[in-house]
Amino acid sequence: MGSSSPGREGIGRPGEGARASARPRRVPAYRRSAEFRWTHDAERCARCKRCVQQCGFKALSWEDGPVVDPDKCVGCHRCETFCPQEAIAVVPNVQHYRPHPLWGQAHRQNVYLQAETGGVLLTGMGNDLPYPILWDHLLLDACQVTNPSIDPLREPMELRSYLGRIPDKVEVKMKDGRPEPATEMGPVLQVETPIIFAAMSYGSISLNAQKAIAMAAAECGTLWNTGEGGLHEELKPYADRAFVQCASGRFGVHADYLNAGAAIEIKIGQGAKPGIGGHLPGEKVSAAVSETRMIPVGSDALSPAPQHDIYSIEDLKQLIFALKEATNYEKPVSVKIAAVHNVAAIASGIVRAGADMVYLDGFRGGTGAAPTIIRDHLGIPIEIAIAVVDQQLREEGIRNRASIVAAGGIRSSADAAKAIALGADAVAVGTAALLALGCTLCQKCYTGKCSWGITTQDPRLTRRLDPYVGSKRVANLVRGWSAELEEILGAMGVNAVESLRGSRERLRAVGLDKTTLEILGVKPAGVGA
Amino acid sequence: MRIDARELHYRELNRQIREAVAGGETRFELANVNGQRYIGDGIQGEKVQIDIEGVPGNDLGAFMDGPTVRVRGNAQDAVANTMNAGRIVVEGRAGDVLGYGMRGGELFVRGKVGYRVGIHMKAYRGRMPVVVAGGTAGDFLGEYMAGGMLVVLGLERQDGEPLIGDWCGTGMHGGVIYVRGEVDPRLVASKFASMGPAEEKDREDMRPHVEAFCETFSLDVEEALAGAFVRMAAISHRPYGAKYAV
Ligand code: SF4
Numbered sequence: 001m002g003s004s005s006p007g008r009e010g011i012g013r014p015g016e017g018a019r020a021s022a023r024p025r026r027v028p029a030y031r032r033s034a035e036f037r038w039t040h041d042a043e044r045c046a047r048c049k050r051c052v053q054q055c056g057f058k059a060l061s062w063e064d065g066p067v068v069d070p071d072k073c074v075g076c077h078r079c080e081t082f083c084p085q086e087a088i089a090v091v092p093n094v095q096h097y098r099p100h101p102l103w104g105q106a107h108r109q110n111v112y113l114q115a116e117t118g119g120v121l122l123t124g125m126g127n128d129l130p131y132p133i134l135w136d137h138l139l140l141d142a143c144q145v146t147n148p149s150i151d152p153l154r155e156p157m158e159l160r161s162y163l164g165r166i167p168d169k170v171e172v173k174m175k176d177g178r179p180e181p182a183t184e185m186g187p188v189l190q191v192e193t194p195i196i197f198a199a200m201s202y203g204s205i206s207l208n209a210q211k212a213i214a215m216a217a218a219e220c221g222t223l224w225n226t227g228e229g230g231l232h233e234e235l236k237p238y239a240d241r242a243f244v245q246c247a248s249g250r251f252g253v254h255a256d257y258l259n260a261g262a263a264i265e266i267k268i269g270q271g272a273k274p275g276i277g278g279h280l281p282g283e284k285v286s287a288a289v290s291e292t293r294m295i296p297v298g299s300d301a302l303s304p305a306p307q308h309d310i311y312s313i314e315d316l317k318q319l320i321f322a323l324k325e326a327t328n329y330e331k332p333v334s335v336k337i338a339a340v341h342n343v344a345a346i347a348s349g350i351v352r353a354g355a356d357m358v359y360l361d362g363f364r365g366g367t368g369a370a371p372t373i374i375r376d377h378l379g380i381p382i383e384i385a386i387a388v389v390d391q392q393l394r395e396e397g398i399r400n401r402a403s404i405v406a407a408g409g410i411r412s413s414a415d416a417a418k419a420i421a422l423g424a425d426a427v428a429v430g431t432a433a434l435l436a437l438g439c440t441l442c443q444k445c446y447t448g449k450c451s452w453g454i455t456t457q458d459p460r461l462t463r464r465l466d467p468y469v470g471s472k473r474v475a476n477l478v479r480g481w482s483a484e485l486e487e488i489l490g491a492m493g494v495n496a497v498e499s500l501r502g503s504r505e506r507l508r509a510v511g512l513d514k515t516t517l518e519i520l521g522v523k524p525a526g527v528g529a
Numbered sequence: 530m531r532i533d534a535r536e537l538h539y540r541e542l543n544r545q546i547r548e549a550v551a552g553g554e555t556r557f558e559l560a561n562v563n564g565q566r567y568i569g570d571g572i573q574g575e576k577v578q579i580d581i582e583g584v585p586g587n588d589l590g591a592f593m594d595g596p597t598v599r600v601r602g603n604a605q606d607a608v609a610n611t612m613n614a615g616r617i618v619v620e621g622r623a624g625d626v627l628g629y630g631m632r633g634g635e636l637f638v639r640g641k642v643g644y645r646v647g648i649h650m651k652a653y654r655g656r657m658p659v660v661v662a663g664g665t666a667g668d669f670l671g672e673y674m675a676g677g678m679l680v681v682l683g684l685e686r687q688d689g690e691p692l693i694g695d696w697c698g699t700g701m702h703g704g705v706i707y708v709r710g711e712v713d714p715r716l717v718a719s720k721f722a723s724m725g726p727a728e729e730k731d732r733e734d735m736r737p738h739v740e741a742f743c744e745t746f747s748l749d750v751e752e753a754l755a756g757a758f759v760r761m762a763a764i765s766h767r768p769y770g771a772k773y774a775v
Pocket residue numbers: 038054055056057058059060068072073074075076077078079080090451
């Protein structure tokens with residue numbers, strides 16, 4: 001948050017015409033309080049200047065020792081992490097105003113910033129307001145005495161999963177005295193673990209970050225997702241494990257791109273910004289980003305919401321089949337939507353429109369940039385969305401026609417297991433993968449200055465992220481979670497993740513009201529089988 | 530290769546075309562086409578020519594990359610959706626959402642075009658998508674347009690029939706729209722697009738495309754270019770630049 005005063009000439013004056021009054025110009029700032037207090041122990045300091053070099057936000061400068069501009073420090077902890085002497089501590093700044101339960105610090109700071117700029121507040125990453133987290137009200141079952149648990153060390157555990165359409169029925173015909181399937185089987189995706197990676201475009205994240213995730217997907221036998229940023233030349237070797245996205249801007253979408261991927265995803269919405277399009281500012285459209293998006297350098301990349309050729313389920317069906325035709329029916333098609341109030345009916349329409357996968361993104365999902373007010377107040381929790389969509393599709397007898405991928409706030413293998421028990425076929429992780437790459441959740445992705453080289457295109461910053469090392473860290477995360485999933489399955493006495501899918505009987509809730517229990521289809525703890 | 534499309538489901542028709550293209554076939558004559566969707570969808574190759582007799586269904590030439598398609602009749606919605614290269618010629622009229630996200634190639638429609646034509650068309654490197662409509666256009670022409678050229682000639686127009694509909698250029702942030710004749714400024718989304726007379730330079734830019742259009746339909750170029758044109762262009766390439774509090 002810069003509070004640099006633009007001086008008097010920055011003030012819009014009366015009589016400057018309609019345009020000037022429609023977009024208020026920046027007016028001088030009153031002092032906003034810094035979010036973090038950067039402290040430095042001069043006695044420990046070895047004067048290596050490393051902290052100054054490491055800061056992506058240019059908060060530090062060298063004047064016979066490191067000096068901080070407190071307004072620029074976003075608390076990303078890069079300097080602290082890389083200080084060889086442990087001389088730095090970055091701590092939240094204690095609010096110096098009188099505390100107020102209604103007008104918390106964030107509300108006051110936001111009002112000050114908007115009084116200054118007249119603009120829409122931006123943020124990055126997922127919703128940070130303390131809404132109830134339903135995962136933390138759900139518990140998994142385990143075996144005791146009457147039903148044996150399984151030791152995954154001793155016995156094989158099946159995490160392999162398939163994503164895509166399962167035919168309503170399989171017909172068999174006899175040929176030369178041998179049975180063979182008469183039903184045409186659509187393409188399905190095989191993953192070695194029900195944990196896949198969420199869509200993060202090149203442009204919103206750096207090429208090195210995307211490459212790290214793509215390599216990890218290859219190593220773990222799972223899938224990654226291009227997001228709406230096209231496919232970079234260097235990532236083509238990993239395309240066979242990628243969802244290639246087609247969104248409203250159609251960036252980088254062409255026949256070769258569609259055919260290169262493992263699957264195609266139509267992006268309708270994103271959990272962090274339901275009903276809102278994307279917008280990659282011109283400054284981030286570098287030569288390389290321009291190449292993958294197939295747009296001129298420096299031009300704004302707008303992905304309007306909605307897709308202006310899709311106003312109905314019929315229109316969506318038309319695009320689904322346009323994509324299937326373009327790829328000779330060889331690629332499953334996923335439709336990604338934000339979890340909103342009417343999600344069950346919408347998902348049913350999507351499945352009936354011919355999608356092979358429905359990707360549900362809950363209101364806690366991450367983003368490279370979104371208006372804060374949208375991120376923090378629109379959408380519904382993914383836990384609820386999974387339950388109602390699974391239920392609706394079952395009731396309609398079409399659950400087999402599409403897989404459900406759930407995303408938006410999956411923090412651990414336990415969340416993944418609960419999501420699967422609620423009815424998801426797989427979970428997608430975005431934020432967790434970025435954490436594995438070093439992200440500290442400073443939420444400043446939209447500035448393009450990420451000190452960790454993740455959500456930036458600045459070569460000085462991106463080169464600090466070694467894609468090979470990054471891929472090992474991300475792959476380790478998937479491995480760790482997968483091993484934990486095996487432990488969970490074993491404790492529950494099942495040897496395949498398939499046995500957990502949609503098995504809400506294996507969940508119990510604590511501290512949830514009756515209506516929420518009914519919606520989730522979960523019994524309260526204390527109720528037996 | 531001639532295919533009689535009568536009673537043929539689009540899936541079968543398009544499968545036959547795809548397989549023939551893979552086998553090296555370059556010339557197609559499709560007879561009795563009646564609403565089959567996705568003809569030419571994702572087909573690659575500059576040598577491929579598809580001649581359509583009848584009315585093809587939606588998404589004609591979607592994701593197409595190189596071929597030439599000629600429709601001897603009217604076309605429906607979403608022609609040239611996300612088309613990369615090639616040419617689509619429609620001898621009659623065409624429907625809504627033509628040239629969505631089109632990145633290259635040409636779409637020539639002899640008659641009228643419907644609503645939302647040229648949404649998010651974009652130019653990139655040597656590619657510059659061009660849509661020329663011989664007749665008039667509906668609402669939301671050039672919405673979110675990011676590059677390329679839209680030309681509305683308004684030939685054979687009924688008396689009093691508007692050349693374009695409402696909300697022309699909403700969200701426009703690149704590219705150019707030319708309309709032959711006078712346009713009521715209230716039809717243009719003035720927040721995004723500015724309108725002014727087309728200058729000599731504009732006529733030069735437009736000419737090769739209008740020439741190609743006229744040649745295709747055996748029309749008189751000078752007649753098609755006669756009279757004044759207006760030019761609509763984006764006010765800013767960064768329409769959202771000033772919106773945020775940063
Ligand atoms: S922004 Fe990050 S690197 Fe820069 S001073 Fe603050 S904590 Fe350190």
